[in-house]
Amino acid sequence: MATRKRRPAPVNAASRAFFEDLHAKGHQPMLEKASGTLRFDLVGGPQVEHWYLTIAHGNVVVSQRKGRADVVVTVDGRLLDRIVTGTANAMAAFLRGAMRVEGDFALLMAFQRLFGGPPETCATHTTDEADHSERTPR
Amino acid sequence: MSSDLVQILEGNTFVVSNRSGDIEASLTDPTGLFSFDTRFLSKWVLTVDGERLNPLSVDDLQYFETRFFLVPGTGTVYVDSELSVIRHRTVGSGFRESIRLLNHKQEPVSLTLRLDAGSDFADLFEVKDALRKRGEYHTRVDDGRLVLGYRRETFERETWISSSAPSTTDEHGLTCAVRIPAHGTWETAINVVARIPYLTQPSRPTGRRSGRSTRPDMARGLDKWLSRAPRLECGSSSLTTTYQRSLVDLAALRFAPMTSPQHALPAAGLPWFMTMFGRDSILTSLQSIAFTPELAATTLRTLGERQGARIDDFRDEDPGRILHEMRFGELTAFEERPHSPYYGCADATPLYVVLLDEYERWTGDTRLVRDLEVEARAALNWIDTYADLQGNGYISYQRRNEETGLENQCWKDSWDSISYHDGRLPSFPRATCELQGYAYDAKMRGARLARRVWRDEAFADRLEEEAGDLKRRFNRDFWVVDGEYFAVAIDADGRQVDSLTSNIGHLLWSGIVDKSKARRVVEQLMGDRLFSGWGVRTLAEGEGRFNPIGYHVGTVWPFDNSFIAWGLRRYGFKEEAARIAEGILDAAAYFDGRLPEAFGGYPRTDTKYPVQYPTACSPQAWSTGAPLLLLRTMLGLEPVDGQLVVDPALPVSIEHLELLDIPGRWGRRDAFGRGQITTSPRTPRRRPTHR
Numbered sequence: 076m077a078t079r080k081r082r083p084a085p086v087n088a089a090s091r092a093f094f095e096d097l098h099a100k101g102h103q104p105m106l107e108k109a110s111g112t113l114r115f116d117l118v119g120g121p122q123v124e125h126w127y128l129t130i131a132h133g134n135v136v137v138s139q140r141k142g143r144a145d146v147v148v149t150v151d152g153r154l155l156d157r158i159v160t161g162t163a164n165a166m167a168a169f170l171r172g173a174m175r176v177e178g179d180f181a182l183l184m185a186f187q188r189l190f191g192g193p194p195e196t197c198a199t200h201t202t203d204e205a206d207h208s209e210r211t212p213r
Numbered sequence: 214m215s216s217d218l219v220q221i222l223e224g225n226t227f228v229v230s231n232r233s234g235d236i237e238a239s240l241t242d243p244t245g246l247f248s249f250d251t252r253f254l255s256k257w258v259l260t261v262d263g264e265r266l267n268p269l270s271v272d273d274l275q276y277f278e279t280r281f282f283l284v285p286g287t288g289t290v291y292v293d294s295e296l297s298v299i300r301h302r303t304v305g306s307g308f309r310e311s312i313r314l315l316n317h318k319q320e321p322v323s324l325t326l327r328l329d330a331g332s333d334f335a336d337l338f339e340v341k342d343a344l345r346k347r348g349e350y351h352t353r354v355d356d357g358r359l360v361l362g363y364r365r366e367t368f369e370r371e372t373w374i375s376s377s378a379p380s381t382t383d384e385h386g387l388t389c390a391v392r393i394p395a396h397g398t399w400e401t402a403i404n405v406v407a408r409i410p411y412l413t414q415p416s417r418p419t420g421r422r423s424g425r426s427t428r429p430d431m432a433r434g435l436d437k438w439l440s441r442a443p444r445l446e447c448g449s450s451s452l453t454t455t456y457q458r459s460l461v462d463l464a465a466l467r468f469a470p471m472t473s474p475q476h477a478l479p480a481a482g483l484p485w486f487m488t489m490f491g492r493d494s495i496l497t498s499l500q501s502i503a504f505t506p507e508l509a510a511t512t513l514r515t516l517g518e519r520q521g522a523r524i525d526d527f528r529d530e531d532p533g534r535i536l537h538e539m540r541f542g543e544l545t546a547f548e549e550r551p552h553s554p555y556y557g558c559a560d561a562t563p564l565y566v567v568l569l570d571e572y573e574r575w576t577g578d579t580r581l582v583r584d585l586e587v588e589a590r591a592a593l594n595w596i597d598t599y600a601d602l603q604g605n606g607y608i609s610y611q612r613r614n615e616e617t618g619l620e621n622q623c624w625k626d627s628w629d630s631i632s633y634h635d636g637r638l639p640s641f642p643r644a645t646c647e648l649q650g651y652a653y654d655a656k657m658r659g660a661r662l663a664r665r666v667w668r669d670e671a672f673a674d675r676l677e678e679e680a681g682d683l684k685r686r687f688n689r690d691f692w693v694v695d696g697e698y699f700a701v702a703i704d705a706d707g708r709q710v711d712s713l714t715s716n717i718g719h720l721l722w723s724g725i726v727d728k729s730k731a732r733r734v735v736e737q738l739m740g741d742r743l744f745s746g747w748g749v750r751t752l753a754e755g756e757g758r759f760n761p762i763g764y765h766v767g768t769v770w771p772f773d774n775s776f777i778a779w780g781l782r783r784y785g786f787k788e789e790a791a792r793i794a795e796g797i798l799d800a801a802a803y804f805d806g807r808l809p810e811a812f813g814g815y816p817r818t819d820t821k822y823p824v825q826y827p828t829a830c831s832p833q834a835w836s837t838g839a840p841l842l843l844l845r846t847m848l849g850l851e852p853v854d855g856q857l858v859v860d861p862a863l864p865v866s867i868e869h870l871e872l873l874d875i876p877g878r879w880g881r882r883d884a885f886g887r888g889q890i891t892t893s894p895r896t897p898r899r900r901p902t903h904r
Binding site (some may be wrong): 103105107116161163164166167169170171172175176180181184185187188189190191192193194 | 367369410517527530548554584587705
């Protein structure tokens with residue numbers, strides 16, 4: 076993901092980077108059972124941005140071309156930026172009505188596992204899984 | 214639950230009222246209409262001509278419906294009313310209440326019926342901790358319907374109240390002007406809908422829910438559920454009652470997750486724990502697998518969908534970890550509580566693999582095992598990586614969310630449950646013994662699935678090797694040499710936490726105990742420091758913190774005992790398993806077939822009857838499942854090579870037992886047994902156990 080340290084990131088930048096990164100990676104072992112198309116509608120900006128994610132056999136194809144979708148997720152772009160980078164939680168956002176979901180909820184449940192964890196805890200825990208010294212009592 | 218309260222429920226919607234059917238809750242008072250962890254009605258009071266009504270009787274018809282017979286006035290001595298009122302309440306996604314007025318006079322009467330309604334929209338956590346609301350309330354009258362609402366930013370909850378009979382509606386309730394002929398009746402149906410615009414119908418988030426607040430097929434659904442379960446025939450009427458009670462309660466405890474509303478998994482307990490809990494849902498699914506295997510399938514799918522995927526200290530989440538608890542209320546929605554879901558639980562992850570294997574052995578459903586391969590591998594990986602906090606090859610736990618996370622992440626989750634013999638509490642991380650047993654079992658069963666279904670011989674070999682190594686180390690590191698039992702835990706310094714507990718019974722169930730040590734473990738379990746005559750105590754008499762009415766430090770837990778009995782059978786101790794089954798089932802008879810979460814650990818010879826531990830949660834899922842697992846252990850039911858093996862070992866007090874139409878990969882099979890084991894009156898010998 077690109078790092079923009081000086082200027083504040085434009086709205087949807089993190090979300091866009093997340094989607095583009097998914098497209099570049101292509102295969103996601105966690106999604107091998109899932110199939111269908113998710114549409115994310117990013118609202119709150121000058122115009123609604125649509126992202127289509129088509130999943131088949133664990134492969135993810137990302138596009139902005141219009142088509143049919145099995146589940147539509149409507150969310151403020153700034154909130155999705157925070158969700159994909161792990162500073163906000165998707166399920167909590169759904170429970171408070173900040174992320175609206177229409178359609179195949181199970182597909183979204185499978186997909187949401189790809190959202191990141193909180194950056195501060197990732198930094199302290201994930202450097203080396205085999206190194207257990209970090210998880211001794213603090 | 215206090216006995217002067219009435220509760221009915223369906224899924225995670227429930228109503229708790231007084232015996233008149235009224236609700237008048239303060240913030241901390243646990244009455245009201247609740248749905249998705251939010252209170253939708255905190256006030257619901259029926260009056261006739263300004264007078265309160267007095268209960269003559271209350272009929273609990275089903276777990277989802279109740280009928281209240283009422284008369285005006287609050288006189289308690291003598292009732293001679295010329296008016297009767299019948300409230301018939303059925304819960305659904307809200308509730309429906311039919312109110313019938315019967316005039317017993319020889320002349321017509323004119324009355325004013327009034328229903329006062331209000332809601333504080335409290336989160337269940339707020340009811341528990343007396344917290345204040347941050348959002349705004351609103352009330353409106355909309356086409357004759359009263360709408361109570363609450364909003365905080367995008368968070369919205371509404372209660373819709375309407376009456377079938379003409380009524381005038383104001384912001385505080387409904388009024389009906391009623392005229393009833395001589396000896397006549399009058400009736401209205403009040404509909405109360407707990408409305409979450411975007412949550413309860415995720416497939417159509419902006420769509421409106423139907424006007425009906427109850428499912429018409431609930432009674433039929435219960436009949437179908439009962440008719441599908443195996444039939445029990447036996448000489449003991451109390452056992453028959455217990456079995457029927459367990460099946461009905463298990464039906465009541467079913468909870469349909471949002472992602473698959475047509476399937477259900479067991480929630481943890483009524484009414485405050487009607488949500489998915491990793492540990493409770495898995496253990497209850499294991500207990501009931503010979504009776505209702507479909508619960509296990511939903512549990513596995515639902516928990517798999519929500520398996521941890523990232524590292525998140527607030528939620529104590531790790532990749533591969535199975536959740537502890539899911540909640541839907543306001544505090545969770547605003548990330549003021551970590552239950553979206555919360556993962557602080559150290560046993561659900563290995564138990565997930567155990568359940569997956571047990572499910573396949575019973576049902577032959579290899580498709581589900583293939584579908585969940587990624588999840589099962591992630592769970593097995595969690596055991597060796599994220600759970601090994603001390604780098605010593607054992608599962609340990611220590612919460613990372615120190616504000617609202619759980620301290621004890623094993624089933625004995627109260628603050629003082631894990632202690633040394635002298636009563637001191639160990640520091641964290643803690644590696645409790647049963648966690649290591651579950652890890653061993655998960656590896657062995659994972660190996661079987663890898664070989665048979667995933668076709669990964671190398672992975673299977675590796676898992677078996679790791680399991681063998683774990684077993685060797687465990688029998689060395691946890692064995693208390695001078696006491697001859699397994700320590701309850703290893704502390705942060707690698708020392709044994711040396712109290713004698715029921716946890717050693719779970720070790721038999723998982724198979725981690727060396728054959729040479731098994732007999733000694735069984736003698737400890739059946740000795741009178743642990744065995745009360747009803748069952749095995751959580752903590753042995755003579756330990757520093759022992760208290761026969763202490764939550765996890767001396768009481769007897771029926772669920773705990775059902776797994777201990779299973780463990781005894783695994784190591785061939787049929788007679789001892791039958792004694793435990795008999796003790797727990799005898800106790801059930803004192804509770805009309807509904808076993809409580811726990812009862813007192815007093816010796817059976819002292820009290821004659823089991824003393825219930827005061828608790829607000831009944832029925833509880835794994836107590837409901839206990840008689841089912843005990844039936845399985847008494848009949849010695851095991852799926853072996855695709856066939857159902859029956860190897861009965863029944864106490865003589867149960868003369869004969871037939872369980873008909875047991876579902877599984879064999880279709881339906883019957884099992885029979887005769888009582889041949891004399892279990893009493895034999896006084897267990899007191900043996901010096903240590904020091």
